[in-house]
Amino acid sequence: MYNYLVVGSGLYGAIFAHEAKKHGKSVLVIDKRPNIAGNVYTEKIEGINVHKYGAHIFHTNNKKVWNYITQFAEFNRFTNSPVANYKGELFSLPFNMYTFNKMWGVVTPEEALAKIEQQRKELTNEPRNLEEQAISLVGRDIYEKLIKGYTEKQWGRDCKDLPAFIIKRLPVRLTFDNNYFNALYQGIPIGGYTKMVANLLDGIEVRLNTDYLKHKDELDKLAEKVVYTGPIDAYFGYKLGALEYRSVRFENEVLDKPNFQGNAAVNYTDRETPWTRIIEHKWFEFGKDEDGNDLPKTIISREYSSEWKPGDEPYYPVNDAKNGLLFSEYKKLADAESKVIFGGRLGEYKYYDMDQVIAAVLDCAGRELD
Ligand code: FAD
Ligand code: UDP
Numbered sequence: 001m002y003n004y005l006v007v008g009s010g011l012y013g014a015i016f017a018h019e020a021k022k023h024g025k026s027v028l029v030i031d032k033r034p035n036i037a038g039n040v041y042t043e044k045i046e047g048i049n050v051h052k053y054g055a056h057i058f059h060t061n062n063k064k065v066w067n068y069i070t071q072f073a074e075f076n077r078f079t080n081s082p083v084a085n086y087k088g089e090l091f092s093l094p095f096n097m098y099t100f101n102k103m104w105g106v107v108t109p110e111e112a113l114a115k116i117e118q119q120r121k122e123l124t125n126e127p128r129n130l131e132e133q134a135i136s137l138v139g140r141d142i143y144e145k146l147i148k149g150y151t152e153k154q155w156g157r158d159c160k161d162l163p164a165f166i167i168k169r170l171p172v173r174l175t176f177d178n179n180y181f182n183a184l185y186q187g188i189p190i191g192g193y194t195k196m197v198a199n200l201l202d203g204i205e206v207r208l209n210t211d212y213l214k215h216k217d218e219l220d221k222l223a224e225k226v227v228y229t230g231p232i233d234a235y236f237g238y239k240l241g242a243l244e245y246r247s248v249r250f251e252n253e254v255l256d257k258p259n260f261q262g263n264a265a266v267n268y269t270d271r272e273t274p275w276t277r278i279i280e281h282k283w284f285e286f287g288k289d290e291d292g293n294d295l296p297k298t299i300i301s302r303e304y305s306s307e308w309k310p311g312d313e314p315y316y317p318v319n320d321a322k323n324g325l326l327f328s329e330y331k332k333l334a335d336a337e338s339k340v341i342f343g344g345r346l347g348e349y350k351y352y353d354m355d356q357v358i359a360a361v362l363d364c365a366g367r368e369l370d
Helices: 009-020 063-069 095-104 109-120 130-138 139-155 165-171 193-200 216-220 281-285 321-335 354-370
Strands: 002-007 026-030 040-047 047-049 058-060 085-087 089-092 183-185 206-207 223-228 244-255 267-268 277-280 298-307 340-342
Touching: 002 009, 002 244, 009 026, 009 063, 009 193, 009 223, 026 321, 040 193, 047 281, 058 063, 058 354, 063 354, 085 139, 089 095, 089 139, 095 109, 095 139, 109 130, 130 139, 130 165, 139 298, 216 223, 216 244, 277 281
Parallel strands: 002 026, 002 223, 026 206, 085 267, 223 340
Antiparallel strands: 040 047, 058 183, 085 089, 244 298, 267 277, 277 298
16 A cells, blocks of 8 residues: 555656655556656657657746755756747747837837837726736737737637736836746756656656546555646546636657757747747757757747647646636535645646746645655
8 A cells, every 4th residue: 555646747746756755655656648747748859858748948936946846957047038920020028128129119118118108098997808918018019919819829718808817927028138037047957857857756656658537446545645636627527517728739840950940939929820839949958969069950849729628638727717616616526535635737727837836746745744
């Protein structure tokens, strides 16, 4: 009998398992996928660490989280600076003086602010949704060219029907600074995320290709307690109805050239281009292999966003009011399961970044194991 059965080998599951082992507990980790690491999984192809379930840039202001995760990997100094491509016109992201200069020809922060303030005047109330929040932050021109199309592709919903907090993830700056994140610590684990998660799981038994929900009765018998990091609604057989998620399809291509787009991420912010963005993975590691040699080929991934349906991977919870309400009903059921801990992006139905997942699991492990 194990002390813990951990369902999911993503960051939440791997860190919980690591902490449990450190506290002398016996742990079995299972995952339905053929690989560990959940959505941060990377695979080396043509010498390039490919982010197979979407590009992941680690960033945090939480020193405790940074000190924790850097025990398991050394991080490079990658800084995310995506470029927006609107019908062939290129703009810097996040919204900063480079963006404002390209959009309006303004040169000083005062001129940029005056432009934004003038465009913001169309709003007569506090922002109630993503569209109003975006216009309030950066004005209508930027909303129309850099936000509206991208957001509607990404979420499959009108910007008026989306919560304002989603757009507040992006910084707005009156300085010349293309760093996408306001974070003290940022980077990519050298050697890939998979190696980092393998280090977390060192010495822990892992069974892959094992779906907990298909074998729940027999697996439950193996452990005193379960840590479940899959979708909370799936755990309960969707009995209150399905929560909404966005899924993503990645179309990967190996190109026989050294440089496709000159940047790790280019967002296609018009409505017509069917993909949301193209990732060129080699630039997460500056186009070099581990020995510092230039790589002759490149690998790109086009990302297509779609509404989740049974059988797809759920990637993004849709944290609007309707789903929030349904989640709170599932949460009541979850709280009544005394032997199961629900954690992570899917278990808690939260639009968590990696650092927030780490903070959450360390907090949970502290309460559970200390
Ligand atoms: P997951 O990584 O999803 O792990 C859950 C695991 O549970 C999976 O391996 C799954 O296979 C397994 N599982 C589910 N159901 C079952 C079952 N029934 N039986 C067995 N196993 C099961 N965060 C950042 O900080 N920076 C970024 O740049 C960033 N980019 C992102 C890009 C994309 C496209 C996405 C989708 C997310 C991104 N994130 C980013 C968020 C980040 O991926 C998450 O915060 C983090 O990986 C969540 O970890 P987790 O362990 O909660 O979930
Ligand atoms: N966004 C946008 N244009 C962009 C990039 C982002 O409108 O070029 C919006 C979009 O609504 C997106 C949100 O900002 O969902 C948050 O972006 P982020 O890059 O944080 O999304 P994620 O990394 O989770 O995909």
